Amino acid sequence: MTSQAYDIAIVGGGIMGCGTALGLAKGGMRPIVLEQDDIGQGASGVNAGTLSLQIKRVKLMPYALKGHHAWEAMGEAVGFHKTGGYTLAFNEREAALLHERMELKREAGAPITFVSPNELAAREPSLSRRVVAASYCPEDGYANSSLAGQYYRRMLREAEVPWRDRTRITSIEATGTGFILRAGEDVFHARRLLLACGGWLKDACEMIGVSLPVRARVNTVSVTERGPRLVGSVIGHATGLLTLKQKPNGTVLIGGGWQGEGTPQDGRGRVALSTVVPNLQLAQFAVPELRNLRVVRSWTGFEANVPDFYPLAGAAPGVKNAFILGCVRGGFTIGPYISQLMADFILGREPELPLFDPGRTFNLE
Secondary structure (H helix, E strand, C coil): CCEEEEEEEEECCCHHHHHHHHHHHHCCCCEEEECCCCCCCCHHHHCCCEECHHHCCHHHHHHHHHHHHHHHHHHHHHCCEECCEEEEECCHHHHHHHHHHHHHHHHCCCCCEEECHHHHHHHCCCCCCCCCEEEEECCCEECCHHHHHHHHHHHHHHCCCCEECCCCCCEEEECCCCEEEEECCEEEEEEEEEECCHHHHHHHHHHCCCCCCCEEEEEEEEEECCCCCCCCCEEEECCCCCEEEECCCCCEEEECCCECECCHHHCCCECCHHHHHHHHHHHHHHCHHHHHCCEEEEEEEEEEECCCCCCEEEECCCCCCEEEEECCCCHHHHHHHHHHHHHHHHCCCCCCCCCECHHHHHHCC
16 A cells, blocks of 8 residues: 655546646646556557647647647657648538638648649549549648657656556545545545546546536547558548558558447447448548558547537636646647646646636536
8 A cells, every 4th residue: 555645646647647747847846647557558549640730620720730849849759750631522512611621720820721633643643533622731740649658658757757557546535735546555645636537537527526528439540451652641531530641661540530339437449340441431432542451450549528629628617726637639639738738727827828617618518
């Protein structure tokens, strides 16, 4: 049995939890990160790693731009590649949708342009010739999500921030001086608390008496065997139902938010054949030669959200010295930056960009 005291306990060892811990340590606090699995192996480590401004919501564009810069600064340590990215439309309805959405994102600061089908064919000759419109962003790219945990583990070690893997918090008690967290026989005392545990955020918030309308999507990702070079850019679809990229080793990662089955309470989610098949069919429609490659694995990851699909980032409603961070759509991209904002907020500094009050969600149910 262990019993130790900290300035703040952070429940959740993903990008946002670890990033906040690093910012707090730099600001003079003594945090501890408590993760029920392994650092960076939840949603942070099982997503497709896409860093595309073209799939970010307009209101979140300033955060996504800052997040892109953070990933670029991490560089090879996280397998960062700036490849540029194309979003495709295959009919006039999709083309109208593409232009409407990309114009708004361009106005919000994303360096997006439109390219003709002939230009696209010259740049990416393996793409379908049935494209009628396409947009391009030179900032788009990807990182290797499986390296994120290794990176943040190393950064925590260098900053002398303690963490505990395989530590599932089963109860949190608010006291007059802070919080008592229990995980089996282990007990942790902290003056402050940050809940940053993704798909498990709803249950964690209820431990401190806060009921928020947090839901969890079960996003599916697939990977092919190694093959010849087909595409050099990140490829998406106007509907948002496709992300596709080819890694240097020749494998192709395919996603797009298609849903699997299960809940965070079940543990890992399950791949649903009824959704993974149309995801792969859309990918093959965009890149016909994908039909020659076998899919070797598909998996799922939980993505938390609230009804308005904006983040939770701020003070826990009605609970002194407790904070919430999660439900960030595009959290892989935005995570490194919004965690910096969260650290500033907890340290009593004015964040560079506004946060997202979790209390607003009481009116969204």
